[in-house]
Amino acid sequence: MTIGPGLAPSLEQGIDFGKNLAISRKLPIIAVNHLEGHLLAPYAKTRRGTRGLTNPVYPALGFLISGGHTELVLMRGIGEYKLLGGTLDDAAGEAYDKVARMLLLGYPGGPILAEMAKSGKPIYRLPEPMTNRKDLNFSFSGLKTAARHFLERDLPADEEGKPALTKEFIQDFAASFQDAVFRHLMKRFRLAIELHSPHMILLGGGVVSNVALRKLARQTAKECALDVHIPYSKKLFTDNAAMIGVTASFKFARAEFTDPRSLDRLPNLNFPKSSAPL
Numbered sequence: 001m002t003i004g005p006g007l008a009p010s011l012e013q014g015i016d017f018g019k020n021l022a023i024s025r026k027l028p029i030i031a032v033n034h035l036e037g038h039l040l041a042p043y044a045k046t047r048r049g050t051r052g053l054t055n056p057v058y059p060a061l062g063f064l065i066s067g068g069h070t071e072l073v074l075m076r077g078i079g080e081y082k083l084l085g086g087t088l089d090d091a092a093g094e095a096y097d098k099v100a101r102m103l104l105l106g107y108p109g110g111p112i113l114a115e116m117a118k119s120g121k122p123i124y125r126l127p128e129p130m131t132n133r134k135d136l137n138f139s140f141s142g143l144k145t146a147a148r149h150f151l152e153r154d155l156p157a158d159e160e161g162k163p164a165l166t167k168e169f170i171q172d173f174a175a176s177f178q179d180a181v182f183r184h185l186m187k188r189f190r191l192a193i194e195l196h197s198p199h200m201i202l203l204g205g206g207v208v209s210n211v212a213l214r215k216l217a218r219q220t221a222k223e224c225a226l227d228v229h230i231p232y233s234k235k236l237f238t239d240n241a242a243m244i245g246v247t248a249s250f251k252f253a254r255a256e257f258t259d260p261r262s263l264d265r266l267p268n269l270n271f272p273k274s275s276a277p278l
Helices: 008-025 034-043 092-101 109-117 141-152 168-195 211-223 243-252
Strands: 002-004 059-063 070-078 081-088 201-202
Touching: 002 008, 034 059, 034 070, 034 201, 034 243, 059 168, 059 243, 070 168, 070 201, 081 168, 092 109, 092 141, 092 168, 092 211, 109 168, 201 211
Parallel strands: 059 201
Antiparallel strands: 059 070, 070 081
């Protein structure tokens, strides 16, 4: 079962149910890190046992891009991880959702914004975050603020004093925002490859559903002579039970069980941080 990270009340409900079930039926419990689930989603196979990642080569570089996390993870094997860098504020998917709300795109805002970007041109130059830093962390709050200031300052207002948002403008602004996000993501991605020399790339998280992002990540990896591995189905990009099951299967093989009495929620759970200098 998932013990974190996530919203504490949701985690608590799932854990309480799982603990009661395990105790009443005398079953072992396997505690799973939700982020490890995303990282190992490419290992999931179809019912026929095909299409999953079967010949991994390590070390691997995991790139997790979702609504709650944007992280680069060095993987030396199943269960051997080091967090190389993560977001200092908003995650990429969260920034998509917030800018989508500024553009009045409704829910789910992030996927709608990405879809609008397909028909737009990146003609508005929004700032790439953290250009003066050489670490592997991410930040999207400044880009989000720049987007809001642009909309408040440079757009004519309608009769209610709100920005006059035409379809063409929204498409171009969405493309411009996405371009800035991609530049930031790919710069850190390439730097991580250069610093840690992985033998393969794993992509996971809901934002990886974005076709343009996957194409750019594959292109960047190809320039470094690396293969990119993703889940075989788009359903496995976002949160799903299969990725937790895959992770649990590896833990089961190593007999990594948890005493139900000691099990607790870990809302801020993450991978161990790397202490190696960059």
